[in-house]
Amino acid sequence: MESTLIDRALMRISHEIIERNRSVEKLALVGIRTRGVPIAQRIAKNLQSIVNQNVVCGSLDITLYRDDLMRQTVGPQPILRKTEIPFSIDDQKILLVDDVLYTGRTIRAALDALVDFGRPRSIQLVVLVDRGHRELPIKADYVGKNLPTSIHQSIQVHFAEVDGKDEVLIHETPNGEVL
Amino acid sequence: MTAQPIRNTFSENKPVSLPSRLRSRNLLSVTDLTPEEVLLILDTAEAMKEVGTRTIKKVPTLRGKTVVNLFYEPSTRTRTSFEIAEKRLSADTLSISSANSSVVKGETLGDTARNLEAMAPDTIVVRHGASGACHLLADICSARIVNAGDGMHEHPTQALLDVLTIREHKQKMQGLKVAIIGDLLHSRVLRSNLLLLKMLGANVVVCGPTTMMPPGIDKFGVEATASIDCAVEDADVVMLLRIQLERMRGHFFPSLREYFNLFGMSEKRLKRAKSDVIIMHPGPLNRGVEVASEVADGPYSVILEQVSNGVAVRMAVLYLLAGVDEETGE
Numbered sequence: 338m339e340s341t342l343i344d345r346a347l348m349r350i351s352h353e354i355i356e357r358n359r360s361v362e363k364l365a366l367v368g369i370r371t372r373g374v375p376i377a378q379r380i381a382k383n384l385q386s387i388v389n390q391n392v393v394c395g396s397l398d399i400t401l402y403r404d405d406l407m408r409q410t411v412g413p414q415p416i417l418r419k420t421e422i423p424f425s426i427d428d429q430k431i432l433l434v435d436d437v438l439y440t441g442r443t444i445r446a447a448l449d450a451l452v453d454f455g456r457p458r459s460i461q462l463v464v465l466v467d468r469g470h471r472e473l474p475i476k477a478d479y480v481g482k483n484l485p486t487s488i489h490q491s492i493q494v495h496f497a498e499v500d501g502k503d504e505v506l507i508h509e510t511p512n513g514e515v516l
Numbered sequence: 517m518t519a520q521p522i523r524n525t526f527s528e529n530k531p532v533s534l535p536s537r538l539r540s541r542n543l544l545s546v547t548d549l550t551p552e553e554v555l556l557i558l559d560t561a562e563a564m565k566e567v568g569t570r571t572i573k574k575v576p577t578l579r580g581k582t583v584v585n586l587f588y589e590p591s592t593r594t595r596t597s598f599e600i601a602e603k604r605l606s607a608d609t610l611s612i613s614s615a616n617s618s619v620v621k622g623e624t625l626g627d628t629a630r631n632l633e634a635m636a637p638d639t640i641v642v643r644h645g646a647s648g649a650c651h652l653l654a655d656i657c658s659a660r661i662v663n664a665g666d667g668m669h670e671h672p673t674q675a676l677l678d679v680l681t682i683r684e685h686k687q688k689m690q691g692l693k694v695a696i697i698g699d700l701l702h703s704r705v706l707r708s709n710l711l712l713l714k715m716l717g718a719n720v721v722v723c724g725p726t727t728m729m730p731p732g733i734d735k736f737g738v739e740a741t742a743s744i745d746c747a748v749e750d751a752d753v754v755m756l757l758r759i760q761l762e763r764m765r766g767h768f769f770p771s772l773r774e775y776f777n778l779f780g781m782s783e784k785r786l787k788r789a790k791s792d793v794i795i796m797h798p799g800p801l802n803r804g805v806e807v808a809s810e811v812a813d814g815p816y817s818v819i820l821e822q823v824s825n826g827v828a829v830r831m832a833v834l835y836l837l838a839g840v841d842e843e844t845g846e
Contacts, residue, residue, distance in 0.1 A: 401567075417560045419563045420563070454570060
């Protein structure tokens with residue numbers, strides 16, 4: 338999946354968001370660190386260009402809410418990044434944004450984190466790629482692309498803002514390792 | 517993307533790649549840390565600060581972990597700071613102070629440690645009047661040990677919060693002139709700060725009465741002077757140390773008033789420093805002894821920021837130590 342396809346998917350999602358919510362009234366975007374943040378910012382820009390209204394945008398680090406954090410079986414401890422939600426989420430319609438939806442555990446952590454910030458009216462989930470293999474009952478409301486994958490593959494999303502280039506890559510993991 | 521705050525740097529433009537976790541399972545001394553690990557703690561602390569700004573100031577990270585705060589010496593700031601940090605991370609905490617514990621019945625530190633160990637806490641935060649007390653605990657206990665001040669030896673989390681405060685104001689450490697003035701002899705804050713500041717590339721000048729100059733201070737690679745004016749000249753950071761009357765055996769100076777006249781930080785003296793100097797003090801303040809009230813409450817003072825940063829740094833340390841691998845951790 339390359340740059341133009343990513344742009345088109347995000348533009349389609351932006352239209353769907355307006356279609357479903359009728360307006361951008363009370364909408365707020367929250368991107369999950371790291372790659373959810375540039376997606377949220379791009380959707381905010383798209384919404385601005387479509388309806389000419391500003392939609393607030395924040396970023397959320399879910400590290401402190403992970404369910405595998407203190408278990409020794411996981412690899413290195415993820416580096417904690419800043420959470421910046423410079424607005425009240427009370428009674429807002431939150432669009433939670435991430436790059437890849439896989440097991441659903443990140444989203445579970447993000448939902449826990451969000452309710453610590455207030456009581457939103459609703460939370461809708463936006464993902465660029467849904468690769469399947471859910472381990473929790475979680476479903477995305479807006480999907481850029483469904484990519485059925487094997488659990489022996491890994492998906493990497495790169496963004497110009499973070500990685501210098503827009504692309505979605507699928508790798509076979511060495512030795513059929515399950516990620 | 518929005519401009520990132522300055523991270524991962526000691527100098528202005530040399531990014532460092534961060535390790536993903538600490539190597540040592542205990543924080544007994546600043547020397548347990550590498551410069552990269554210090555950066556990891558500072559960056560983590562910066563992220564932790566955000567938790568304190570929420571309406572619900574709590575994250576579930578250390579849920580189900582037990583942290584014992586073992587305080588053999590009086591402490592308000594450090595103990596409260598650790599307790600708040602632990603509670604914000606959802607750990608179960610209990611605090612033992614020597615006055616209402618078996619210490620008054622004559623139990624030794626080693627026995628207290630063995631008994632605590634039998635109750636399987638995950639982390640023990642210890643403050644003790646004897647230098648090296650936390651090392652003894654680390655030998656006995658399988659819990660992670662955090663040194664919250666041992667005698668005249670070290671107080672690593674204080675030095676870390678000081679460095680975090682300096683970095684927030686100066687955006688770098690390399691080449692900064694840091695003047696540390698006061699009771700050098702009895703100060704564990706001094707030792708931890710000297711080790712850490714030198715590790716990060718700051719130039720340190722220490723100043724105090726010659727009677728309070730620790731022997732061998734030159735081995736730390738710092739400049740020592742008895743002239744406060746030389747110490748303050750062009751300083752980026754002035755760190756004042758408390759006169760620790762409770763640790764003094766003998767007379768080090770004639771009177772507190774004379775001490776203030778010779779070594780106290782007044783507005784007039786401060787004029788010699790850089791125009792953007794910051795004034796730091798680990799607390800508790802002796803107003804009119806090591807610092808004039810106008811300076812402590814003045815525009816250059818970051819003393820209360822240090823206190824706020826203390827909570828964030830301790831959250832970072834507790835969080836990162838909890839993540840140290842059981843097998844590879846020393």
